[in-house]
Amino acid sequence: MPSIFKAYDIRGVYGADLTDAAAYDIGRAFATFLGGNNKTIVVGRDCRPHSEPLFIALSNGLRDQGFNVTDLGYASTPMTYHACGKLHADGSVMITASHNTKEWNGFKLCRENAIPVSGATGIEKIEKIILEKNFAPRPETRGALESRGISAEYAEFIHAFPRPAQKLRVAADYANGMGILEARPLQDLLDIDPLFDTLDGTFPNHEANPLEAHTLKALQEKMRAGHHAFGVAFDGDADRVGFLDETGAVIPMDFITALIAREMLALESGPVYYDLRSSRVVRETIASCGGTPLMSRVGHSFIKQQMREHNAAFAGELSGHYYFKANHTSESAALAVLLVANIAARAGAPLSRLVEPLRVYAQSGEINSKVSRDPGEILEEIKQTHAAAGANVYELDGVSVEYPGWWFNVRRSNTEPLVRLNLEAASPEFMRVKRDEILAVIRK
Numbered sequence: 001m002p003s004i005f006k007a008y009d010i011r012g013v014y015g016a017d018l019t020d021a022a023a024y025d026i027g028r029a030f031a032t033f034l035g036g037n038n039k040t041i042v043v044g045r046d047c048r049p050h051s052e053p054l055f056i057a058l059s060n061g062l063r064d065q066g067f068n069v070t071d072l073g074y075a076s077t078p079m080t081y082h083a084c085g086k087l088h089a090d091g092s093v094m095i096t097a098s099h100n101t102k103e104w105n106g107f108k109l110c111r112e113n114a115i116p117v118s119g120a121t122g123i124e125k126i127e128k129i130i131l132e133k134n135f136a137p138r139p140e141t142r143g144a145l146e147s148r149g150i151s152a153e154y155a156e157f158i159h160a161f162p163r164p165a166q167k168l169r170v171a172a173d174y175a176n177g178m179g180i181l182e183a184r185p186l187q188d189l190l191d192i193d194p195l196f197d198t199l200d201g202t203f204p205n206h207e208a209n210p211l212e213a214h215t216l217k218a219l220q221e222k223m224r225a226g227h228h229a230f231g232v233a234f235d236g237d238a239d240r241v242g243f244l245d246e247t248g249a250v251i252p253m254d255f256i257t258a259l260i261a262r263e264m265l266a267l268e269s270g271p272v273y274y275d276l277r278s279s280r281v282v283r284e285t286i287a288s289c290g291g292t293p294l295m296s297r298v299g300h301s302f303i304k305q306q307m308r309e310h311n312a313a314f315a316g317e318l319s320g321h322y323y324f325k326a327n328h329t330s331e332s333a334a335l336a337v338l339l340v341a342n343i344a345a346r347a348g349a350p351l352s353r354l355v356e357p358l359r360v361y362a363q364s365g366e367i368n369s370k371v372s373r374d375p376g377e378i379l380e381e382i383k384q385t386h387a388a389a390g391a392n393v394y395e396l397d398g399v400s401v402e403y404p405g406w407w408f409n410v411r412r413s414n415t416e417p418l419v420r421l422n423l424e425a426a427s428p429e430f431m432r433v434k435r436d437e438i439l440a441v442i443r444k
Contacts, residue, residue, distance in 0.1 A: 004106070005127040007119040007414055008301060011097050011106030014050040018105055020057040022130075027061020029129040030093070030109060032136040033122055037066030038143070039090035042083045044075030044150075046096040046178050046237050048201030050105050054095050058107070063143035065136060071147045074199065076182035076238035078332045081114040082157060083150040085328030088112075096178075096237040099209035102202045108237075114328040115308075118301035155185035157327065158334050164345035167191050168229035170337070171244075173219040175208035176200040179234025179241070182334050190341055195222055208235050210242030210320060213250070220248035229344050230351045232337050240320035241333035243340060245352040254278035255358045256340065257316025258285040263339045264314040264324075265289040273303055273315035273323075276397055276409055277422040281360045282316075297397040298411070304329050318366075362431035364423040368413075369442045375412035375419050378442055382410055385441075406434050410442065 004012035010026060012018035030041075041062055045051040059069040067090075072083055077094045084092035091111050097104035109117040109126075117123060129135060169191040174180045176196045186192060195218060196205045206215045210233035223231050223244060231244035243251045254274065258281060261272045271292040274282045286293035294310060296303045300323070303315050307329050315323040322336040323329065344351050371378060379399045387393045392402040398411030398420075406425035413420065419442050425431035 005119070005123050006106075007123075008116070008299060009098075009106050009108045010123065010126075011100065011104060013103045014048075014054070014105045018054075020053050023054045023057035023107075024061040025130045026107060026126065027058040027063075028065050028135045029061075029126045030091070031062050031065035031067045032129050032134070033117075033126050034067075034091055034111070035136075037139045038068065038141075040068040040070060040087075042070040042072055042080065042087060042089045042092045042150075044072040044077070044080035044083065044092070044094050046094075046201060047074055047176075047199040048097070048102060048105055051095045051201065054105055054107075058093060058095070059145060063145060064138055065143070066139035066141060067143045069143060069145045071145060072150055073147065074178070074181060075150060076178040076333070077108060078182060078239055078327060078330065078334070079150050079154050080108075081110065081330035082154050082327055082332075084110050084112070084114040086150070086153050086157075087148075091117075094237065098237050098239070099207065099211075099235040101207055114330045116301040116304055116330075118299075121301065151181070151184065154334075158185035158332075158338060159189075161335065161338060162342055163189055164338075164341045166345045168341050168345055169193060169227065170341065171195065171219060171223050171226075171228045171231040172197075173210075173216070173222075173231070173233040175215070175234060175236065176203055176205060177208040177234060177236040177238060179208075179238040179333065182234060182238035183337070185334055186337060186341075189338065193222070193226065193228060195219055203236070210235055210240065216242070216244065216250065219244065223248040230340065234333060235320070238333050239331040241322070241336055242320050243351075245355060246350045247352060249352065251351070251355055252279070252318075252363070253320045254282050254316065254318050255355050256320075256336070257318075257322070258282045258358055259343055259354065260316060260322060260336060260339050261286050261291060261314060262289050263343055265291045268313045271310045271312040273307055273310075273312050275303065275317045276400055277318045277366065278316070279358070279361055279363060279424055280407065281358050284360075285358070295396060300331070361424045361426060362428040364408075364421065364431060364435045367421045367435070367439065368418050369421065369439065371417055371419050371442065375417065378419055379410055379412060382438070382441060406430060408434070408438055410438070
Protein backbone atom coordinates (compact mmCIF):
# COMPACT_ATOMS: atom_id res chain seq x y z
CA MET A 1 0.00 0.00 0.00
CA PRO A 2 2.77 2.60 0.65
CA SER A 3 3.55 2.63 -3.09
CA ILE A 4 0.31 4.50 -3.81
CA PHE A 5 1.46 7.60 -1.88
CA LYS A 6 3.18 9.86 -4.42
CA ALA A 7 4.81 13.29 -4.42
CA TYR A 8 1.69 15.09 -5.65
CA ASP A 9 -1.21 12.68 -5.16
CA ILE A 10 -2.29 9.17 -4.18
CA ARG A 11 -2.40 6.83 -7.16
CA GLY A 12 -2.40 3.11 -7.94
CA VAL A 13 -3.90 0.26 -9.94
CA TYR A 14 -7.47 -0.30 -8.79
CA GLY A 15 -8.08 -3.62 -7.10
CA ALA A 16 -4.36 -4.25 -6.62
CA ASP A 17 -2.52 -1.29 -5.08
CA LEU A 18 -5.61 0.84 -4.55
CA THR A 19 -8.66 -0.88 -3.05
CA ASP A 20 -11.99 0.26 -1.62
CA ALA A 21 -10.68 -0.61 1.85
CA ALA A 22 -7.66 1.62 1.25
CA ALA A 23 -9.96 4.43 0.07
CA TYR A 24 -11.97 4.15 3.29
CA ASP A 25 -8.77 4.45 5.35
CA ILE A 26 -7.63 7.40 3.23
CA GLY A 27 -10.92 9.15 3.99
CA ARG A 28 -10.47 8.60 7.73
CA ALA A 29 -6.80 9.63 7.59
CA PHE A 30 -7.49 12.79 5.56
CA ALA A 31 -10.07 13.86 8.16
CA THR A 32 -7.61 13.06 10.95
CA PHE A 33 -4.92 15.08 9.18
CA LEU A 34 -7.19 18.11 8.77
CA GLY A 35 -8.38 17.84 12.37
CA GLY A 36 -11.64 18.71 14.08
CA ASN A 37 -15.04 17.52 12.88
CA ASN A 38 -18.18 18.84 11.25
CA LYS A 39 -15.99 20.11 8.41
CA THR A 40 -17.02 19.87 4.77
CA ILE A 41 -15.07 18.20 1.96
CA VAL A 42 -16.15 18.54 -1.67
CA VAL A 43 -15.49 15.44 -3.78
CA GLY A 44 -15.45 15.24 -7.56
CA ARG A 45 -14.67 12.22 -9.69
CA ASP A 46 -13.79 11.25 -13.21
CA CYS A 47 -15.68 8.68 -15.27
CA ARG A 48 -13.51 5.62 -14.67
CA PRO A 49 -15.72 2.65 -13.74
CA HIS A 50 -14.09 2.34 -10.31
CA SER A 51 -14.39 6.03 -9.41
CA GLU A 52 -17.89 5.36 -8.04
CA PRO A 53 -16.94 2.60 -5.55
CA LEU A 54 -13.88 4.61 -4.53
CA PHE A 55 -16.14 7.60 -3.88
CA ILE A 56 -18.45 5.52 -1.69
CA ALA A 57 -15.55 4.12 0.34
CA LEU A 58 -13.74 7.45 0.68
CA SER A 59 -16.88 9.34 1.68
CA ASN A 60 -17.76 6.68 4.25
CA GLY A 61 -14.32 7.14 5.78
CA LEU A 62 -14.72 10.91 5.90
CA ARG A 63 -18.25 10.72 7.31
CA ASP A 64 -17.29 8.18 9.97
CA GLN A 65 -14.83 10.82 11.21
CA GLY A 66 -17.64 13.39 11.46
CA PHE A 67 -16.85 15.20 8.18
CA ASN A 68 -19.61 16.26 5.81
CA VAL A 69 -19.23 15.31 2.14
CA THR A 70 -20.49 17.37 -0.79
CA ASP A 71 -20.71 15.06 -3.78
CA LEU A 72 -20.01 16.97 -7.00
CA GLY A 73 -20.55 13.89 -9.14
CA TYR A 74 -18.62 13.87 -12.41
CA ALA A 75 -16.32 16.88 -12.57
CA SER A 76 -13.00 17.94 -14.01
CA THR A 77 -10.15 18.61 -11.61
CA PRO A 78 -10.33 22.40 -12.24
CA MET A 79 -14.06 22.29 -11.46
CA THR A 80 -13.34 20.52 -8.17
CA TYR A 81 -10.74 23.13 -7.26
CA HIS A 82 -13.26 25.82 -8.12
CA ALA A 83 -15.87 24.18 -5.90
CA CYS A 84 -13.43 24.00 -2.99
CA GLY A 85 -12.88 27.76 -3.10
CA LYS A 86 -16.30 28.91 -4.26
CA LEU A 87 -18.22 26.88 -1.68
CA HIS A 88 -15.76 27.76 1.11
CA ALA A 89 -15.15 24.08 1.81
CA ASP A 90 -12.56 22.87 4.29
CA GLY A 91 -10.93 20.73 1.63
CA SER A 92 -11.47 18.77 -1.56
CA VAL A 93 -10.74 15.41 -3.14
CA MET A 94 -10.67 14.69 -6.85
CA ILE A 95 -10.93 10.98 -7.65
CA THR A 96 -8.82 10.46 -10.77
CA ALA A 97 -5.62 9.02 -12.14
CA SER A 98 -5.30 11.90 -14.59
CA HIS A 99 -3.62 10.69 -17.79
CA ASN A 100 -2.93 7.15 -16.58
CA THR A 101 -4.59 4.23 -18.37
CA LYS A 102 -7.93 2.76 -17.35
CA GLU A 103 -6.55 0.37 -14.72
CA TRP A 104 -5.39 3.26 -12.55
CA ASN A 105 -7.18 5.59 -10.16
CA GLY A 106 -6.32 7.86 -7.27
CA PHE A 107 -6.96 10.97 -5.23
CA LYS A 108 -5.85 14.61 -5.52
CA LEU A 109 -6.22 16.28 -2.12
CA CYS A 110 -6.58 19.92 -1.16
CA ARG A 111 -7.03 21.93 2.00
CA GLU A 112 -9.24 25.02 2.17
CA ASN A 113 -9.01 27.50 -0.75
CA ALA A 114 -7.83 24.66 -3.02
CA ILE A 115 -4.37 24.61 -1.39
CA PRO A 116 -2.81 21.33 -2.59
CA VAL A 117 -1.74 18.62 -0.19
CA SER A 118 1.50 17.16 -1.54
CA GLY A 119 3.87 14.53 -0.25
CA ALA A 120 5.78 17.05 1.83
CA THR A 121 2.71 18.95 3.06
CA GLY A 122 0.45 16.10 4.09
CA ILE A 123 0.44 12.93 2.01
CA GLU A 124 3.35 11.47 3.97
CA LYS A 125 1.48 12.21 7.21
CA ILE A 126 -1.69 10.62 5.85
CA GLU A 127 0.28 7.51 4.90
CA LYS A 128 1.77 7.36 8.41
CA ILE A 129 -1.66 7.71 10.04
CA ILE A 130 -2.89 4.74 8.01
CA LEU A 131 0.17 2.56 8.61
CA GLU A 132 0.07 3.23 12.35
CA LYS A 133 -3.75 3.10 12.48
CA ASN A 134 -3.57 6.37 14.34
CA PHE A 135 -6.97 7.70 13.30
CA ALA A 136 -8.75 10.30 15.41
CA PRO A 137 -11.57 8.82 17.54
CA ARG A 138 -14.88 8.55 15.74
CA PRO A 139 -17.34 11.21 16.93
CA GLU A 140 -20.86 10.33 18.04
CA THR A 141 -22.44 12.13 15.09
CA ARG A 142 -21.69 10.85 11.60
CA GLY A 143 -21.09 13.41 8.85
CA ALA A 144 -23.76 14.24 6.30
CA LEU A 145 -23.76 13.56 2.56
CA GLU A 146 -25.26 15.94 -0.01
CA SER A 147 -25.12 16.12 -3.79
CA ARG A 148 -24.40 19.43 -5.48
CA GLY A 149 -23.29 20.35 -8.95
CA ILE A 150 -20.74 23.08 -9.68
CA SER A 151 -21.24 23.48 -13.46
CA ALA A 152 -23.24 26.72 -13.26
CA GLU A 153 -20.74 28.45 -10.99
CA TYR A 154 -17.80 27.27 -13.09
CA ALA A 155 -19.44 28.56 -16.27
CA GLU A 156 -20.09 31.90 -14.57
CA PHE A 157 -16.40 32.10 -13.67
CA ILE A 158 -15.32 31.44 -17.28
CA HIS A 159 -17.88 33.84 -18.73
CA ALA A 160 -16.61 36.68 -16.53
CA PHE A 161 -13.56 36.95 -18.81
CA PRO A 162 -13.62 38.82 -22.15
CA ARG A 163 -15.25 36.91 -24.99
CA PRO A 164 -13.69 36.32 -28.43
CA ALA A 165 -14.44 38.96 -31.05
CA GLN A 166 -15.71 36.19 -33.31
CA LYS A 167 -16.94 32.64 -32.76
CA LEU A 168 -13.93 30.64 -33.91
CA ARG A 169 -14.18 27.02 -35.03
CA VAL A 170 -12.05 24.92 -32.69
CA ALA A 171 -11.39 21.17 -32.89
CA ALA A 172 -11.41 19.52 -29.46
CA ASP A 173 -10.27 16.00 -28.56
CA TYR A 174 -11.81 15.10 -25.20
CA ALA A 175 -10.38 11.56 -25.20
CA ASN A 176 -13.69 10.44 -23.58
CA GLY A 177 -12.55 12.17 -20.39
CA MET A 178 -13.49 15.10 -18.20
CA GLY A 179 -12.61 17.70 -20.81
CA ILE A 180 -16.20 17.14 -21.97
CA LEU A 181 -17.40 18.85 -18.79
CA GLU A 182 -14.48 21.27 -18.51
CA ALA A 183 -15.24 22.73 -21.95
CA ARG A 184 -19.01 23.11 -21.55
CA PRO A 185 -18.73 26.81 -20.60
CA LEU A 186 -17.04 27.39 -23.97
CA GLN A 187 -19.84 26.02 -26.10
CA ASP A 188 -21.62 29.39 -26.29
CA LEU A 189 -18.36 31.20 -27.06
CA LEU A 190 -16.75 28.92 -29.64
CA ASP A 191 -17.87 26.67 -32.47
CA ILE A 192 -16.45 23.45 -31.03
CA ASP A 193 -15.96 20.52 -33.39
CA PRO A 194 -15.67 17.61 -30.93
CA LEU A 195 -13.84 14.32 -31.02
CA PHE A 196 -14.46 11.44 -28.58
CA ASP A 197 -17.06 13.44 -26.68
CA THR A 198 -18.79 10.58 -24.82
CA LEU A 199 -17.74 9.98 -21.22
CA ASP A 200 -16.02 6.59 -21.04
CA GLY A 201 -13.41 5.94 -18.38
CA THR A 202 -12.06 2.92 -20.24
CA PHE A 203 -10.64 5.41 -22.79
CA PRO A 204 -11.54 3.24 -25.81
CA ASN A 205 -9.99 5.50 -28.45
CA HIS A 206 -6.64 6.50 -26.98
CA GLU A 207 -5.02 7.34 -23.67
CA ALA A 208 -5.84 10.82 -22.44
CA ASN A 209 -2.38 12.35 -22.47
CA PRO A 210 -1.68 15.24 -24.87
CA LEU A 211 2.04 15.07 -24.08
CA GLU A 212 2.25 11.83 -26.08
CA ALA A 213 2.37 12.63 -29.79
CA HIS A 214 0.57 9.45 -30.85
CA THR A 215 -2.55 10.51 -28.92
CA LEU A 216 -2.91 13.56 -31.18
CA LYS A 217 -3.13 11.72 -34.51
CA ALA A 218 -6.93 11.59 -34.66
CA LEU A 219 -7.19 15.29 -33.83
CA GLN A 220 -4.62 16.16 -36.49
CA GLU A 221 -6.53 14.12 -39.08
CA LYS A 222 -9.75 15.95 -38.20
CA MET A 223 -8.03 19.32 -38.51
CA ARG A 224 -6.47 18.47 -41.88
CA ALA A 225 -9.88 17.46 -43.19
CA GLY A 226 -11.54 20.76 -42.28
CA HIS A 227 -10.95 24.36 -41.38
CA HIS A 228 -10.27 25.17 -37.72
CA ALA A 229 -8.70 28.16 -36.01
CA PHE A 230 -6.81 25.76 -33.76
CA GLY A 231 -7.16 22.45 -31.94
CA VAL A 232 -7.07 21.43 -28.29
CA ALA A 233 -6.54 18.10 -26.52
CA PHE A 234 -7.34 17.49 -22.86
CA ASP A 235 -5.88 14.94 -20.48
CA GLY A 236 -8.10 12.57 -18.49
CA ASP A 237 -9.10 14.90 -15.67
CA ALA A 238 -8.79 18.06 -17.81
CA ASP A 239 -6.29 19.95 -15.67
CA ARG A 240 -3.95 19.95 -18.69
CA VAL A 241 -4.56 20.98 -22.27
CA GLY A 242 -2.42 20.87 -25.37
CA PHE A 243 -2.78 23.16 -28.40
CA LEU A 244 -2.36 22.61 -32.14
CA ASP A 245 -2.20 25.42 -34.69
CA GLU A 246 -4.54 25.61 -37.71
CA THR A 247 -2.32 23.18 -39.66
CA GLY A 248 -2.44 20.54 -36.94
CA ALA A 249 1.13 21.22 -35.79
CA VAL A 250 1.73 20.92 -32.05
CA ILE A 251 2.44 24.23 -30.31
CA PRO A 252 5.05 23.94 -27.54
CA MET A 253 3.28 24.44 -24.24
CA ASP A 254 5.73 27.07 -23.05
CA PHE A 255 4.80 29.15 -26.10
CA ILE A 256 1.19 28.98 -24.92
CA THR A 257 2.41 30.26 -21.54
CA ALA A 258 3.94 33.24 -23.33
CA LEU A 259 0.76 33.97 -25.30
CA ILE A 260 -1.51 33.73 -22.27
CA ALA A 261 0.91 35.81 -20.19
CA ARG A 262 0.45 38.68 -22.65
CA GLU A 263 -3.31 38.39 -22.35
CA MET A 264 -3.31 38.17 -18.56
CA LEU A 265 -0.88 41.06 -18.14
CA ALA A 266 -3.26 43.23 -20.15
CA LEU A 267 -5.87 42.47 -17.48
CA GLU A 268 -3.63 42.60 -14.40
CA SER A 269 0.00 43.62 -14.11
CA GLY A 270 2.42 41.90 -11.77
CA PRO A 271 4.38 38.65 -11.50
CA VAL A 272 3.95 35.71 -13.86
CA TYR A 273 5.53 32.34 -13.11
CA TYR A 274 6.96 29.91 -15.65
CA ASP A 275 8.63 26.59 -14.95
CA LEU A 276 12.39 26.46 -15.30
CA ARG A 277 12.27 24.16 -18.35
CA SER A 278 10.57 26.84 -20.44
CA SER A 279 12.20 28.65 -23.32
CA ARG A 280 14.00 31.85 -22.47
CA VAL A 281 11.53 33.59 -24.80
CA VAL A 282 8.84 33.12 -22.14
CA ARG A 283 10.80 35.21 -19.67
CA GLU A 284 11.53 37.80 -22.33
CA THR A 285 7.87 37.99 -23.39
CA ILE A 286 6.65 38.52 -19.83
CA ALA A 287 9.18 41.29 -19.27
CA SER A 288 8.35 42.97 -22.60
CA CYS A 289 4.69 43.16 -21.53
CA GLY A 290 5.54 44.90 -18.27
CA GLY A 291 5.24 41.82 -16.12
CA THR A 292 7.72 40.42 -13.64
CA PRO A 293 8.94 37.00 -14.85
CA LEU A 294 9.54 34.57 -11.99
CA MET A 295 10.92 31.07 -12.40
CA SER A 296 9.36 28.13 -10.59
CA ARG A 297 10.27 24.56 -9.77
CA VAL A 298 8.47 21.83 -11.69
CA GLY A 299 5.29 20.60 -9.98
CA HIS A 300 1.89 22.11 -9.30
CA SER A 301 2.21 22.34 -5.51
CA PHE A 302 5.45 24.37 -5.78
CA ILE A 303 4.04 26.69 -8.44
CA LYS A 304 0.80 27.31 -6.54
CA GLN A 305 2.68 28.07 -3.34
CA GLN A 306 4.93 30.58 -5.09
CA MET A 307 1.97 32.19 -6.87
CA ARG A 308 0.27 32.74 -3.52
CA GLU A 309 3.40 34.14 -1.93
CA HIS A 310 3.84 36.72 -4.71
CA ASN A 311 0.18 37.30 -5.64
CA ALA A 312 0.79 36.17 -9.21
CA ALA A 313 -2.21 36.22 -11.54
CA PHE A 314 -0.95 33.48 -13.85
CA ALA A 315 1.59 30.68 -14.25
CA GLY A 316 2.31 28.15 -16.95
CA GLU A 317 4.05 24.80 -16.88
CA LEU A 318 5.70 22.97 -19.76
CA SER A 319 3.43 19.96 -19.16
CA GLY A 320 0.32 21.95 -20.13
CA HIS A 321 -0.87 23.07 -16.71
CA TYR A 322 -2.07 26.69 -16.77
CA TYR A 323 -2.73 28.28 -13.37
CA PHE A 324 -4.92 31.27 -12.60
CA LYS A 325 -5.28 33.23 -9.40
CA ALA A 326 -8.91 33.79 -10.39
CA ASN A 327 -9.57 30.04 -10.08
CA HIS A 328 -8.33 29.93 -6.50
CA THR A 329 -4.71 29.73 -7.70
CA SER A 330 -5.25 26.51 -9.61
CA GLU A 331 -5.59 25.18 -13.13
CA SER A 332 -8.34 26.04 -15.59
CA ALA A 333 -7.93 24.43 -18.99
CA ALA A 334 -11.17 26.04 -20.17
CA LEU A 335 -9.89 29.51 -19.34
CA ALA A 336 -6.61 28.79 -21.13
CA VAL A 337 -8.57 27.82 -24.26
CA LEU A 338 -10.74 30.94 -24.01
CA LEU A 339 -7.74 33.24 -23.71
CA VAL A 340 -5.99 31.68 -26.72
CA ALA A 341 -9.24 32.08 -28.67
CA ASN A 342 -9.35 35.74 -27.69
CA ILE A 343 -5.81 36.23 -28.96
CA ALA A 344 -6.49 34.49 -32.27
CA ALA A 345 -9.83 36.24 -32.86
CA ARG A 346 -8.45 39.69 -32.10
CA ALA A 347 -5.38 39.21 -34.30
CA GLY A 348 -7.38 37.89 -37.23
CA ALA A 349 -4.32 35.85 -38.17
CA PRO A 350 -3.52 32.12 -38.12
CA LEU A 351 -2.24 30.88 -34.79
CA SER A 352 0.90 29.58 -36.47
CA ARG A 353 1.74 33.14 -37.45
CA LEU A 354 1.24 34.37 -33.89
CA VAL A 355 3.54 31.65 -32.54
CA GLU A 356 6.28 32.11 -35.14
CA PRO A 357 7.90 35.17 -33.44
CA LEU A 358 8.38 33.02 -30.33
CA ARG A 359 10.61 30.57 -32.19
CA VAL A 360 13.75 32.49 -31.29
CA TYR A 361 15.82 29.68 -29.80
CA ALA A 362 16.50 26.04 -30.58
CA GLN A 363 15.25 23.60 -27.94
CA SER A 364 16.34 20.04 -27.23
CA GLY A 365 13.09 19.02 -25.59
CA GLU A 366 13.26 16.92 -22.44
CA ILE A 367 15.74 14.05 -22.85
CA ASN A 368 15.69 11.26 -20.28
CA SER A 369 18.84 9.22 -19.72
CA LYS A 370 18.96 6.01 -17.69
CA VAL A 371 22.19 6.19 -15.71
CA SER A 372 24.36 3.61 -13.99
CA ARG A 373 26.00 5.94 -11.48
CA ASP A 374 24.42 8.04 -8.74
CA PRO A 375 22.36 10.86 -10.34
CA GLY A 376 23.42 13.11 -7.46
CA GLU A 377 27.07 12.67 -8.43
CA ILE A 378 26.29 13.54 -12.03
CA LEU A 379 24.50 16.73 -11.05
CA GLU A 380 27.33 17.70 -8.69
CA GLU A 381 29.95 17.16 -11.42
CA ILE A 382 27.98 19.36 -13.84
CA LYS A 383 27.51 22.01 -11.18
CA GLN A 384 31.19 22.19 -10.27
CA THR A 385 32.42 22.13 -13.89
CA HIS A 386 30.21 24.99 -15.07
CA ALA A 387 30.58 27.09 -11.93
CA ALA A 388 34.34 26.95 -12.46
CA ALA A 389 33.82 28.03 -16.09
CA GLY A 390 32.03 31.18 -14.92
CA ALA A 391 28.45 30.23 -15.82
CA ASN A 392 25.45 31.35 -13.79
CA VAL A 393 24.60 28.17 -11.85
CA TYR A 394 21.58 27.78 -9.57
CA GLU A 395 19.72 24.90 -7.93
CA LEU A 396 16.04 25.81 -7.90
CA ASP A 397 15.21 22.31 -9.20
CA GLY A 398 18.17 20.13 -10.05
CA VAL A 399 21.03 22.14 -11.55
CA SER A 400 20.48 24.99 -14.02
CA VAL A 401 23.34 26.53 -15.96
CA GLU A 402 23.16 29.76 -17.96
CA TYR A 403 25.62 31.12 -20.51
CA PRO A 404 24.95 34.13 -22.80
CA GLY A 405 24.21 31.95 -25.85
CA TRP A 406 22.77 28.82 -24.27
CA TRP A 407 21.36 27.35 -21.06
CA PHE A 408 20.31 23.98 -19.69
CA ASN A 409 18.75 22.25 -16.71
CA VAL A 410 19.44 18.75 -15.41
CA ARG A 411 17.13 17.11 -12.89
CA ARG A 412 16.94 13.68 -11.36
CA SER A 413 13.80 11.57 -11.36
CA ASN A 414 12.23 10.97 -7.95
CA THR A 415 11.25 7.40 -8.81
CA GLU A 416 13.72 6.05 -11.39
CA PRO A 417 17.48 6.14 -12.06
CA LEU A 418 16.95 8.81 -14.68
CA VAL A 419 18.50 12.20 -15.33
CA ARG A 420 16.41 14.67 -17.36
CA LEU A 421 18.02 17.26 -19.61
CA ASN A 422 16.43 20.36 -21.13
CA LEU A 423 18.76 22.55 -23.20
CA GLU A 424 18.27 25.62 -25.35
CA ALA A 425 20.67 27.57 -27.56
CA ALA A 426 20.76 30.43 -30.04
CA SER A 427 20.89 28.16 -33.11
CA PRO A 428 20.01 24.53 -33.95
CA GLU A 429 23.61 23.68 -34.73
CA PHE A 430 24.93 25.11 -31.47
CA MET A 431 22.10 23.40 -29.56
CA ARG A 432 23.05 20.00 -30.97
CA VAL A 433 26.72 20.47 -30.09
CA LYS A 434 25.97 21.48 -26.51
CA ARG A 435 23.24 18.85 -26.11
CA ASP A 436 25.65 16.08 -27.08
CA GLU A 437 28.34 17.57 -24.85
CA ILE A 438 26.11 17.46 -21.75
CA LEU A 439 24.65 14.06 -22.61
CA ALA A 440 28.18 12.64 -22.82
CA VAL A 441 28.75 13.72 -19.20
CA ILE A 442 25.39 12.36 -18.06
CA ARG A 443 25.81 8.98 -19.77
CA LYS A 444 29.50 8.26 -19.22
